[in-house]
Amino acid sequence: MRHDHVITSKHLSRADVETVLDRAAEIAADPSAVADRHAGALLGLLFFEPSTRTKLSFETAMKRLGGDVVDMGSVESSSVTKGETLADTVRVIEGYTDALVLRHPKEGAATMASEFVDVPLLNAGDGAGQHPTQTLLDLYTIRENAGLDDLTIGIMGDLKYGRTVHSLAYALSNFDTRQHFISPESLQLPREVVYDLHQQQGGRTGIREHQRLEAVLGDLDVLYVTRIQRERFPDESEYRKVAGEYQIDRETLEAASDDLTVMHPLPRVDEIAPEVDDTEYAAYFEQAHNGVPVRMALLDLLLSEDGGGSDE
Amino acid sequence: MSDEGDDRSEHELRVSKIHNGTVIDHINGGQALNVLAILGIDGSQGEEISVGMNVPSDRLARKDIVKVEGRELSQDEVDVLSLIAPDATINIVREYDVVEKHRVERPEVVVGVLSCPNDGCISTGDEPVDSRFEVVDDGVRCSYCGTIVREGIASLIEH
Numbered sequence: 001m002r003h004d005h006v007i008t009s010k011h012l013s014r015a016d017v018e019t020v021l022d023r024a025a026e027i028a029a030d031p032s033a034v035a036d037r038h039a040g041a042l043l044g045l046l047f048f049e050p051s052t053r054t055k056l057s058f059e060t061a062m063k064r065l066g067g068d069v070v071d072m073g074s075v076e077s078s079s080v081t082k083g084e085t086l087a088d089t090v091r092v093i094e095g096y097t098d099a100l101v102l103r104h105p106k107e108g109a110a111t112m113a114s115e116f117v118d119v120p121l122l123n124a125g126d127g128a129g130q131h132p133t134q135t136l137l138d139l140y141t142i143r144e145n146a147g148l149d150d151l152t153i154g155i156m157g158d159l160k161y162g163r164t165v166h167s168l169a170y171a172l173s174n175f176d177t178r179q180h181f182i183s184p185e186s187l188q189l190p191r192e193v194v195y196d197l198h199q200q201q202g203g204r205t206g207i208r209e210h211q212r213l214e215a216v217l218g219d220l221d222v223l224y225v226t227r228i229q230r231e232r233f234p235d236e237s238e239y240r241k242v243a244g245e246y247q248i249d250r251e252t253l254e255a256a257s258d259d260l261t262v263m264h265p266l267p268r269v270d271e272i273a274p275e276v277d278d279t280e281y282a283a284y285f286e287q288a289h290n291g292v293p294v295r296m297a298l299l300d301l302l303l304s305e306d307g308g309g310s311d312e
Numbered sequence: 313m314s315d316e317g318d319d320r321s322e323h324e325l326r327v328s329k330i331h332n333g334t335v336i337d338h339i340n341g342g343q344a345l346n347v348l349a350i351l352g353i354d355g356s357q358g359e360e361i362s363v364g365m366n367v368p369s370d371r372l373a374r375k376d377i378v379k380v381e382g383r384e385l386s387q388d389e390v391d392v393l394s395l396i397a398p399d400a401t402i403n404i405v406r407e408y409d410v411v412e413k414h415r416v417e418r419p420e421v422v423v424g425v426l427s428c429p430n431d432g433c434i435s436t437g438d439e440p441v442d443s444r445f446e447v448v449d450d451g452v453r454c455s456y457c458g459t460i461v462r463e464g465i466a467s468l469i470e471h
Contacts, residue, residue, distance in 0.1 A: 085439050105435040108456025112441055127432045129457060192453075192460050 005114040005121045006298065009132040009167040009299045010196065011100040014174035021140050023297035024290070028165035033065060034296065038303050044097035046089065047124070048080070048104045053266060054124050054134065058101050058299075065296055067082035067303075070096060085284035087116045099302060102126075120302040128161045128190075134265055135167040137294040138224070141287040145261040148177045154216055156182040157226035157246055157271060159189045164265045165195050166227055169207075173200040179207045180216045184242045187232065215244070217255050223248070224263045226273050250273045253281055263287050329361065333381040335403040335410075339367045341374035343396050344468045347380060350392055350425055351398070352387065359383065372399060391419040395452065396466045420446050424460075426452065426468040433457035443470065 007014075027034055043062040047055055059069050071094065072078050073186060080089065094100060094117040102110050103124040110123030110130070125131045144149060153172065159165050159181050169189070172179060179197075181189055186211060195209050210216060217223070228246060231237035247270060253260065259274040264272055276282050338357040339347055341434035344363045348354065355361060360381035376397075390402050404412035424442035428435050435443050437454045445452040451462035461468060 005354070083438075086434070087439050087441070104434070105432075106437065107432050107458070108432065108434040108454070111456050112434045112439060115441070127433075192458050196458075196459065 001215070004118075004302075005123075006112075006302070007110045007114055007121070007123045007133050008130040009128075009135045009166055009171040010200075012132065012135075012171055012174070015111065017136065017139055017171060017174060020136050020294065020297050023301060024052060024136075024140055024293045025040050025074060027296050027300070028290075028293040031093065031293070031296075034065055034300060036066040037300060038062070041058065041065070041099075042097045043067060043069045043299065044072070044100045045069050045196040046093060046094045046100060046102045046104075048075050048086075048102075048109075049125070049148035051103055051124065053288055053291060054131075057288075058122075058124070058133075058295055061293050061299055063259065064292065065299060065303075067098075067299075070236065080088070086113055088119070095299075097160075099299065112189075119259055122298070122302075123208035125163055127163070128166045129163055131163040132167050132171075133291075133295060133298060134164045135171045136298065137287065137290045138164070138168050138263065138265070139281055140170060140290050140294050143220055144198060144286075145283050146259070146289075149170075151175065151178070151221050152219050153177060153222040153224060154180040154182055154213070154220045155224045155226070156213060158187045158228045159183045160228075160234065161229070162226045169193060169197060170200065173197055173206075180220070180237065181207065181209045182211070182213050182216065182246070183209075184228075184245070187228065188240075192280070197291040213248075213252070213310065217252075220256065220260055220263045222263060223256070225268075226265060227267070227269055227271055243271070247271050248276065250275050250279065253279070314447070328352055329408055329447075330360075330381045331408060333379065333383055333391075333404075334385045335405060336380075336385075336393070336397075337375070337403060338369065338371060338399045339370065339376035339378065339393075339397040340399065343376040343377055343466065344376035344378050345394050346469055347376070347393055347400075349388065349469045350396070352402045353380065357457060361377050387414070387417070388409045388419075391417050392422050392425055392428060394418045395422065395447070421446050421455070422452060424463065425461050425470060427470050428454045428455065428457060429458040429461060430457050433459065 063067050076280050090113045100122040101122045102113055105127050107127035107129040109126040113119045123130055123132055155165055197198055208242045230239050260281050261283045263280040319375045323368055344365050350403055362379040364377040368373045370383055384404050393400050400416045402414050422445045427443050433456055435441055444455040453460045
């Protein structure tokens with residue numbers, strides 16, 4: 001793997017993905033082997049939007065590698081409120097740390113920020129754009145549960161604004177997959193993303209769009225559910241009507257294959273009923289836990305190759 | 313030869329020949345002011361500029377023509393015009409003679425010319441970066457947020 005920054009899953013080749021997942025599997029099998037590997041290294045956490053899983057799993061990953069984190073804290077308590085640009089903020093914090101993690105509400109924020117820093121910068125979500133480290137843990141979970149080749153996956157929910165969806169779709173195009181996208185019409189994949197997927201996959205486009213889960217549920221190896229957010233709809237009743245059609249429970253899953261794996265980037269609200277949690281289908285908590293070894297692997301790879309001080 | 317031949321007398325009534333500088337011909341009718349905007353030419357520096365709009369043309373039903381006295385525009389400067397005036401021809405004039413003539417070519421990227429129409433894009437805020445678009449098959453694409461624009465590119469020109 002030869003990347004100074006991790007900005008978008010579009011830039012991840014199959015080989016890159018496999019390098020990270022293989023390393024994550026090694027780390028998961030024997031975490032103690034890397035417990036001191038990056039002692040003294042510091043990771044800067046720049047979260048301009050709320051985060052629980054992503055932020056805590058990066059912090060956990062860095063500490064389990066023997067390193068530590070410095071955290072900008074909330075936007076309200078930082079100099080952002082004084083009008084500092086993102087370009088200035090990252091240039092300051094890079095001087096304190098060995099790598100940066102950035103989440104920001106604006107699309108393209110990580111791309112822009114990476115132009116101003118030399119330490120590795122990891123995109124932890126930029127608006128409705130990309131979330132590549134989530135994608136890597138998603139791919140890890142898929143590989144563990146269903147395998148990444150000859151895979152039929154359904155991705156359901158808010159496909160328009162869901163950055164985890166966009167990132168995942170790009171990365172899956174490196175593998176032999178059939179991708180079914182299931183959403184209300186108003187929340188379909190952005191045309192930009194469809195354009196890219198067609199470009200990436202050339203003539204053998206393996207993507208299909210649907211409005212009903214029933215159309216494909218029986219064929220799926222993996223069902224990746226995302227949250228439909230209240231604020232995407234003009235009023236509460238419209239939201240309830242639409243969101244209700246994209247919720248799953250035990251009854252929904254009766255039509256699924258016994259081997260189906262159900263995933264969700266979390267947090268969920270009511271799109272997966274709690275009664276599914278105890279079934280063989282549910283992999284979403286395992287998925288969240290995989291965030292630690294996968295981010296450990298990613299940090300290890302980036303910090304190791306950068307160890308001597310990259311000039312790029 | 314330009315197709316100024318047939319309608320030369322028409323032109324010369326409207327726009328005189330220039331001494332030294334650049335003539336941008338065969339601009340799609342109505343786009344001359346956008347051409348000037350892209351080139352950052354607004355007359356405030358005292359440049360001598362002639363503009364003909366919606367002039368009859370053999371090749372285009374109606375065309376615009378822009379003449380900039382005293383300035384030879386480089387290929388890099390004019391290639392960006394291909395986005396709104398793909399048929400434009402560039403004539404470099406010295407001592408009243410056309411010494412170079414070439415077409416505009418589609419550039420790979422366009423920097424600092426168009427503003428991204430996506431309000432959620434980082435390039436539209438106060439950050440110290442120029443807008444940047446990659447030129448794709450049938451439009452342009454923001455290098456930051458990925459938004460693709462196929463129509464109405466002229467309306468995105470930064471003024």
